[in-house]
Amino acid sequence: MEEHVGQVWDRFITKIANQGYPEAAVTLDQVKTPLGVFYRALGGDSALRITATTATLHKARRSWLHKVAGTGKKVELAWQDEICLYLPAQLDLFPDAQLNRDLYFWLAAMAGTPVPAQTHRNLNWIVDNQQRTSKTLQKYRGLHQRYQRLVRAFIALRPDPVKLKPEIAAQEQAIQQALIDPGSITELPEARFAPEPVPLWLHPNPPHNGGLSSSNETKDRNASKGETRQAEQRRRQAERVDKPDEQGANLGVRHEADLFSFAEFCKMDRSTEEEDDLDQAEGIANDIDKMSVTQDNTTVASRIKFDLDLPSEEEDDIPLNEGILYPEWDYKKNIMLRDYCQIIPMMSRKAVDCELPVHLQKPARRLRRQFESLAARPQWIRGQYEGDKLDLDAYLDFRGSASSNGSANSGDPRLYYQKRPLVRDMACLLLADLSLSTDAWVNDKQQVVDVIRDSVHLFAESLHASGDQFAIHGFSSRRRQHVRFNCIKDFHESYNAKIRGRIADISPGFYTRMGAAIRHATDLLGKQSAQKKLLLLLTDGKPNDLDRYEGRHGVEDTRKAILEARNQGLIPFCITIDEEANQYLPYLFGRQGYTFIRQAEQLPKRLPQLYMTLTGKLLGS
Structure with missing residues (x-):
C-alpha cells in the first residue's frame, strides 16, 4: 500500500512540475524525414545523420516544484559534431504544435550555419549563438517570420525580469534582448546561478565521447541492428579515465571524499556480462550524467569468447585464395590508405544441391514467364x-x-x-549484406536472412529466364583484415541445383565493411563485356565494423567506393529495408540511386520487379 501511494504521488507531482505542453508535443521521428531534406537543402553536411540528443545537467535555479518532484535537473539542447546532428527527441515547449515543429527546423538551420573555427574558440556561448542566429537570418531571409514567432512565444514563457532578484533579472533581461536583437549583447552579467536554458540556441557545452575508441584487440560490439534501433535513441556523455588503483583503496580511511570515490567505482566486465533487468539498467543509465569508462588489460573470458565466435577451419566456409588487398578512404586525412583491407573470397562448405523451396515455386513460375517474354520482346x-x-x-x-x-x-x-x-546486353552483380543484423526478426515467422534467401532465389530464377549475365555474392566482415566475400554464383557458372544449394545455405555473418566489398564487386563486374553493368546492393543497414569503420568513416569510405564504381561505367543501385535509410543513402547513392522497401517480407516479390524496371530504363525498352 505504501509503495502504491508513493507511485501515485510521484506521478502526480511530476505531472504538476512539468512545464511543457504534452498535448502539443512533436517528436523527432515525426519530422525527421522532411527535416533531413530541409537541413541538407540549406547546405548542411550531407554525411551527418539526425538523431536524438542527450539530456545534460544545467546549473540554473530550479523551482520548488521541481525540487519536490526531483525533476528539472537536465535539459535537451541541440548540437552537432562530425557524425550527427543532435536534436531533442520531443519538443513540447509551446502550447502550439506548429511552433514546436518550427523550432525543430530553426535549430536545424542554425546548426547548419558555419561559424569560423578561430572565431568560435574565442567567443562565449551567448555571443556564439547570437552570431549563428544573425548569420542564419542573413543567409535565409525566409526564416525571419518563423524566428520572430518563436521568439515572441518563447519570451512569453520566460520569467518576467521585474519579478526576479536584481542579479538574475539582469541575466534574464540580457538573454531576452539577445533573442530579440541578435548581436546586441556582448557578455552575460554575472550571477550565482546559471541562466535558464535557451532551447532556441545550441548547446553551450555539448557532450563529447571522451575518446572512447579502444584498440582493435580489445573492443567488441554487437552488430545486431535490433539492439541499436530503439524507439528512442539518446546519446550518452562519457569519459575515459585511468583504472583506479585497487591496492591503494583502504576502507580504514574515514574521509568522506575518499569513501564516496571508493563507493562509486565498481569493477564490471561489460564485454561479457548482460543485465537481466533491462528496464533497471536503462533507468540507471538515464540517471547518470557522465559515464566513466576504463580499460582493464588483464586476460579475461572475453578473449576466449572472441575466439569461440569464429568458426573452426573444419566448420568454416572454404577460402578460394589467400586474400586480395584493397584500399580504404580516410576522409579526415583526405587520402586513400593503400592495401588496407583484405577481401577473402569464400564458398560454402556445407551447401547441398537442392531444388527451389516449395513456397517459392508458384511465384517463380510467374516470374519466369515475365522474364522470358522480356527477353523475346522486340x-x-x-x-x-x-x-x-x-x-x-x-x-x-x-x-x-x-x-x-x-x-x-x-x-x-x-x-x-x-x-x-531486343538484344539485352546486360550484366548484373547482386551483392547481399550478410552481416549479423540479418539474424533479426522481420515478423513472428521470418528472420531477415530468410527474406534475403527467398529474394535471392527468385532473383536468380528471374535472371536465368531473361538470359542476362548475372552473379550473386554476399559479404560480411570482422575488421579490415577479414572481409568475407561469399561466392554464391559467379558470372561463368550456370544456374542449377548447385547454385540453389548455395543460396539455401546463406546465413548471418559478422559486420558490414561495405566499401571493400563494393570495390571487389566493382572489379568483378568491370571485367564483363556487357554494354550495361548494374551493381545491385541488398542491405538492411549502414556500414559498420568493430574498428573505426563505425560512423562517419564507414559512410565516407562507402561513398568513395560507389563514386569509383560510377567512374568505371557501372550503375550502382541500393535496395534496403533499413528504416533509417533516408538518413544516409541519399548521400551514398544519390536521390535516384536507392529504394526503400517498407515491408521487408515484400522484398522477394519486389526485387525482380525492381530489376525489370531498372534494366528497362537502362536499355531504353
Missing part, C-alpha cells in the same frame, strides 16, 4: 531508310526542311521505324 528502331512503319515526326521534319530550303531533296530521308529483336 524494340522499334528509328531513323531507317525502310522499315515496318512511317516515323511521322521524322517525316514532318523532313518536309519542313525541304520547304524552307526550296528543294525536294533536302535532308536525310530516314523516315521509317524498323522492328528488331
Whole structure:
C-alpha cells in the first residue's frame, strides 16, 4: 500500500512540475524525414545523420516544484559534431504544435550555419549563438517570420525580469534582448546561478565521447541492428579515465571524499556480462550524467569468447585464395590508405544441391514467364531508310526542311521505324549484406536472412529466364583484415541445383565493411563485356565494423567506393529495408540511386520487379 501511494504521488507531482505542453508535443521521428531534406537543402553536411540528443545537467535555479518532484535537473539542447546532428527527441515547449515543429527546423538551420573555427574558440556561448542566429537570418531571409514567432512565444514563457532578484533579472533581461536583437549583447552579467536554458540556441557545452575508441584487440560490439534501433535513441556523455588503483583503496580511511570515490567505482566486465533487468539498467543509465569508462588489460573470458565466435577451419566456409588487398578512404586525412583491407573470397562448405523451396515455386513460375517474354520482346528502331512503319515526326521534319530550303531533296530521308529483336546486353552483380543484423526478426515467422534467401532465389530464377549475365555474392566482415566475400554464383557458372544449394545455405555473418566489398564487386563486374553493368546492393543497414569503420568513416569510405564504381561505367543501385535509410543513402547513392522497401517480407516479390524496371530504363525498352 505504501509503495502504491508513493507511485501515485510521484506521478502526480511530476505531472504538476512539468512545464511543457504534452498535448502539443512533436517528436523527432515525426519530422525527421522532411527535416533531413530541409537541413541538407540549406547546405548542411550531407554525411551527418539526425538523431536524438542527450539530456545534460544545467546549473540554473530550479523551482520548488521541481525540487519536490526531483525533476528539472537536465535539459535537451541541440548540437552537432562530425557524425550527427543532435536534436531533442520531443519538443513540447509551446502550447502550439506548429511552433514546436518550427523550432525543430530553426535549430536545424542554425546548426547548419558555419561559424569560423578561430572565431568560435574565442567567443562565449551567448555571443556564439547570437552570431549563428544573425548569420542564419542573413543567409535565409525566409526564416525571419518563423524566428520572430518563436521568439515572441518563447519570451512569453520566460520569467518576467521585474519579478526576479536584481542579479538574475539582469541575466534574464540580457538573454531576452539577445533573442530579440541578435548581436546586441556582448557578455552575460554575472550571477550565482546559471541562466535558464535557451532551447532556441545550441548547446553551450555539448557532450563529447571522451575518446572512447579502444584498440582493435580489445573492443567488441554487437552488430545486431535490433539492439541499436530503439524507439528512442539518446546519446550518452562519457569519459575515459585511468583504472583506479585497487591496492591503494583502504576502507580504514574515514574521509568522506575518499569513501564516496571508493563507493562509486565498481569493477564490471561489460564485454561479457548482460543485465537481466533491462528496464533497471536503462533507468540507471538515464540517471547518470557522465559515464566513466576504463580499460582493464588483464586476460579475461572475453578473449576466449572472441575466439569461440569464429568458426573452426573444419566448420568454416572454404577460402578460394589467400586474400586480395584493397584500399580504404580516410576522409579526415583526405587520402586513400593503400592495401588496407583484405577481401577473402569464400564458398560454402556445407551447401547441398537442392531444388527451389516449395513456397517459392508458384511465384517463380510467374516470374519466369515475365522474364522470358522480356527477353523475346522486340524494340522499334528509328531513323531507317525502310522499315515496318512511317516515323511521322521524322517525316514532318523532313518536309519542313525541304520547304524552307526550296528543294525536294533536302535532308536525310530516314523516315521509317524498323522492328528488331531486343538484344539485352546486360550484366548484373547482386551483392547481399550478410552481416549479423540479418539474424533479426522481420515478423513472428521470418528472420531477415530468410527474406534475403527467398529474394535471392527468385532473383536468380528471374535472371536465368531473361538470359542476362548475372552473379550473386554476399559479404560480411570482422575488421579490415577479414572481409568475407561469399561466392554464391559467379558470372561463368550456370544456374542449377548447385547454385540453389548455395543460396539455401546463406546465413548471418559478422559486420558490414561495405566499401571493400563494393570495390571487389566493382572489379568483378568491370571485367564483363556487357554494354550495361548494374551493381545491385541488398542491405538492411549502414556500414559498420568493430574498428573505426563505425560512423562517419564507414559512410565516407562507402561513398568513395560507389563514386569509383560510377567512374568505371557501372550503375550502382541500393535496395534496403533499413528504416533509417533516408538518413544516409541519399548521400551514398544519390536521390535516384536507392529504394526503400517498407515491408521487408515484400522484398522477394519486389526485387525482380525492381530489376525489370531498372534494366528497362537502362536499355531504353
